[in-house]
Amino acid sequence: MNRKRLILLAIVVVLAICISIAFHSWNKAQQEKETANRELRNEYGYAAGSLHLDVDTSQYDQTGDPHDIELTPTDLTYGLVQRWEAIAGAIPIIDYPEEAVTEEDWLNVYNTYAKNLFKMEDASEEITKGEEDETANSMVIYDYVSNGSVYSD
Known part of the structure; x- marks a missing residue:
């Protein structure tokens, strides 16, 4: 009986570690994606200011995807x-x-x-x-x- 509990405990620990690693990887990927999106939004802003472009964010406001920002000369x-x-x-x-x-x-x-x-x-x-x-x-x-x-x- 002790051996079964030890094996069960080992399995639970391994699963907890795997879930923790998966969550950490997902969280890191989300942070990297948010950083990339923020940098892209900033680049759109710099481009608009430097090149005197009009900015349309109506589509971006709905999707949250910076690629949906439109720059118009x-x-x-x-x-x-x-x-x-x-x-x-x-x-x-x-x-x-x-x-x-x-x-x-x-x-x-x-x-x-x-x-x-x-x-x-x-x-x-x-x-x-x-x-x-x-x-x-x-x-x-x-x-x-x-x-x-x-x-x-």
């Missing part, structure tokens, strides 16, 4: 894209995602834009080299692409 978006394309044509180190713009893949466009910020700064510094206040103009290209104007005293 505005006139400001098209102006930014045109200026960016012109600058990229004149300054070869600045990349322009022509295919992503054509396909209106705004997250890809935003990622390329974000990667270009340092290149725009480097090109701006090169252009303004020798001026009396170089630091004030270190983002002249970014200002032009983003806003369509350049601040100067």
Whole structure:
């Protein structure tokens, strides 16, 4: 009788450990999914702000899936894209995602834009080299692409 209880106890312990491991794995997967969704929602927000996009979250509000967030270009978006394309044509180190713009893949466009910020700064510094206040103009290209104007005293 003792042996049967010992075997039963061992089985219960093994099952409890297996259930605990399964729950831990499921919980970890859920946390990773939530983190990925939060990062994607943030990326949509950054893209909308940087590229002057309108955001429609009506479908996302129903599903909770960040892939259901819609980014729609505005006139400001098209102006930014045109200026960016012109600058990229004149300054070869600045990349322009022509295919992503054509396909209106705004997250890809935003990622390329974000990667270009340092290149725009480097090109701006090169252009303004020798001026009396170089630091004030270190983002002249970014200002032009983003806003369509350049601040100067």
